[in-house]
Amino acid sequence: MELLADFAVNYGLFLAKAATVVIAIGLAIAWILSIFAEARAERDGDSLRITHVNDRLERMAETLNATLLNPSERKARAKRRKVEEKQKRKAEKLGKRHEPSRMFVLDFDGDIRASAVDTLRESITAVLQVVEPEDEVMIRLESAGGMVHSYGLAASQLARLRDSGVRLTVCVDQLAASGGYMMACVGERIVAAPFSIIGSIGVVAQIPNFHRLLKDKQVDFELHTAGDHKRTLTVFGENTEEGRAKFREELEDTHGLFKHFVAKYRPALDIDRVATGEHWHGSQALDLALVDEVSTSDDVMLAAAKEGRDVFTVAMHHKTGLVARFTEQSRLALSRVFAESGLARVVHRTG
Structure with a gap:
């Protein structure tokens, strides 16, 4: 009986170990498959989202009129709309209808790395394939600026529109400073809200230096470079007046x-x-003369719709999986922490 009991115990332990191994392998395979599935979703899940602003405005107006107008007023308005639709159909039948110009509205909400530039460039590429000479593109821009090379690329994307002969309006409801204004100035027309922040045409760079702390703790730090100005200022080494002067010269060049x-x-x-x-x-x-008009993006779109122009918002939507979203959120959080503290940032910034 003891042998049978020992066998049963050992067999039970063996089954438990085998089950553990099988479960571990299954979890690993499921994890790998989920990564491939997310990668496929990220590759195939991109979509261009287009909203007809006129329809949304019309629905808002209809909702208000249904409440505010009395029955006779609603009846008169419905009759007037019926006549307008009849005239429009008649004009189309006679071939006299003139297609109204369109306004394409794109958004750019910039961070320190101008990471929204990838979405912006795809949206601009899409619009450039359908835009007509009489159409207009409006950018709703919000940015406090950031890295020079990143915002240089973002501004170059807007320049693609100007170079293609497209009318470009930039609307700033809150903030277009530094690299944000570098983008805004590309617009043929700049519209800013009364209390929006505009300008900050300058360049800033900051870097901490721990040399004295390391020296006090008797910690050596070596940096080897080839080229007189490969490194002008460092975080851990001893900075020189010559290095500071060269660094300031580079800032002036960028400015x-x-x-x-x-x-x-x-x-x-x-x-x-x-x-x-x-x-x-x-x-x-x-x-x-930093801007051409004081107004809001809402008023610009509403005015275009009242002129009979078709207004569309265009946005490239990227479908991302859980892993990608977690990674991106972590990156943005770290970026904000470093931006606020100024640590380990040697890259020149507009601003």
Whole structure:
């Protein structure tokens, strides 16, 4: 009986171990398959989302009119709409109907890395394939600026529209500063809300230095480079006046490029007057010719719809899986922490 009992115990332990191994392998396979499934969803799940703003505005108006108008007023309005539709169909039958120009509305909400540029470039590519000479593109822009090369690319995407002969309007409801204004200035027309923040045409770079702390703790740090100016300032090494001077020279060069870029698209602007790193509110920016009009993006779209133009919002939507979303959220969180603390940031920033 003891032998039978020992056999049963050992057999039970063997089954438990085997089950554990099988479960572990199954979980590993499921995890790998989920990664492939998410990758396939990310590759195949991109879609272009288009909203006809006129329809949304019409539904809003109908809802209000249904409540505010009395029965006779609603009847008169319905009769008037019926006559308008009849005239429109008649014009179409006679071939006299003129297709209204369209307005395509794209959004850009920028962070320090201008990471939304990937979505922006795809949306612009899509619009460029269908835009007609009489159409217009409006960018709703919000950005405090960030890395020079990132916002240089974002501005270049808007320049694609201008270079293709497309009318480009940039609307700023809250903020277009530094690299954000680098993008905004590409617009043929810049519209800013009265209290939006505009300008900050300047360049900033900051870097902590732990050399004295390391020296006090008797910790050596070595940095080897080839080239006199491969590294001008470092985080752990001892910085020199020569290195600081070269670093400031690079900042001035970048600022000069920034000023030249703005002056190219806004030739009437007194660039030396506004390229001091200062910022202004929308109504003040109008006086300085940083913007062309004080209004909001909502008013611009509403005016276009009232003119009989078709207004469409265009946005590229990327379907991402759980792993990708978690990774992206972690990256953005770390980016915000480093941006707020200024740690380990040597890259030049507009702003």
